[in-house]
Amino acid sequence: MDKLVDSGKTKQLFQTKDKNVLKVHYTNHTTAGDGKRNEQIENKGAVNNQISSLIFQYLNKFDIPNHFIEQTSNTDQLNKKVNMIPLEVVVRNLSSGHFQKRFGTNNLQQLSKPVVEFFMKNDELHDPMVNDLDVQALNIANEHQLSKMRDLALKINIALINLFKEINITLVDFKVEFGIDESNHIILADEISPDSCRLIDTDTKESLDKDVFRKNEGNMMKGYYKVLHKLQKELA
Ligand SMILES: Nc1ncnc2c1ncn2[C@@H]1O[C@H](COP(=O)(O)OP(=O)(O)O)[C@@H](O)[C@H]1O
Numbered sequence: 001m002d003k004l005v006d007s008g009k010t011k012q013l014f015q016t017k018d019k020n021v022l023k024v025h026y027t028n029h030t031t032a033g034d035g036k037r038n039e040q041i042e043n044k045g046a047v048n049n050q051i052s053s054l055i056f057q058y059l060n061k062f063d064i065p066n067h068f069i070e071q072t073s074n075t076d077q078l079n080k081k082v083n084m085i086p087l088e089v090v091v092r093n094l095s096s097g098h099f100q101k102r103f104g105t106n107n108l109q110q111l112s113k114p115v116v117e118f119f120m121k122n123d124e125l126h127d128p129m130v131n132d133l134d135v136q137a138l139n140i141a142n143e144h145q146l147s148k149m150r151d152l153a154l155k156i157n158i159a160l161i162n163l164f165k166e167i168n169i170t171l172v173d174f175k176v177e178f179g180i181d182e183s184n185h186i187i188l189a190d191e192i193s194p195d196s197c198r199l200i201d202t203d204t205k206e207s208l209d210k211d212v213f214r215k216n217e218g219n220m221m222k223g224y225y226k227v228l229h230k231l232q233k234e235l236a
């Protein structure tokens with residue numbers, strides 16, 4: 001049995017023979033409302049593992065450094081072990097969620113420019129929004145690292161917008177997390193999946209992501225499968 005080294009709300013991290021490599025197991029666990037709702041959703045782990053694997057491989061083509069090594073089963077992948085920077089980096093193209101609440105914009109209003117926002121990853125504090133000076137004052141990251149994360153986030157955004165456009169899906173917003181690898185470089189880590197992106201069918205405006213669960217609008221997996229099958233076809 002592999003040794004469990006860390007686990008969070010949706011993934012379990014296991015040690016491998018190589019100290020710089022983790023086996024990451026994607027679970028069916030699904031949370032919403034700041035962890036108030038907790039459910040197991042059949043096949044979610046497998047679908048997200050496959051979507052995330054496809055997206056990380058796609059990002060490699062654009063020289064976006066990331067932790068992905070290989071997918072080893074339906075639910076598992078090998079990732080480079082990094083020191084996580086405890087920030088959630090959010091990129092927005094259309095107004096939704098917290099942005100919409102904060103500014104009273106219309107839902108899915110196109111923004112004139114993509115926005116990058118940083119949130120401290122801290123469940124007890126409900127992931128407070130932080131600015132560059134907060135991040136530096138709290139020693140979470142330095143100015144250079146912040147600018148690197150912002151640049152990478154915007155680069156990922158362009159690559160993902162283009163990918164999803166090909167399969168008639170609009171990328172509303174997404175969250176990424178970064179880590180520092182053994183050469184002290186900032187690389188993309190964690191996951192990119194419908195748990196961490198807002199994706200809508202460009203024609204029907206149907207949500208293809210966790211918003212369906214958040215809003216209790218029925219079978220969330222229908223959209224997840226649609227995203228997976230379209231990506232498989234596009235990236236085959
Ligand atoms: N390459 C990596 N190396 C080390 N830790 C990682 C890596 N990728 C993701 N993690 C961390 O794995 C943990 C488990 O992930 P997850 O279940 O999504 O946690 P959370 O509940 O914080 O969202 C998180 O703390 C995440 O930051």
Ligand SMILES: [Mg+2]
Pocket residue numbers: 008009010190
């Ligand atoms: Mg997570």
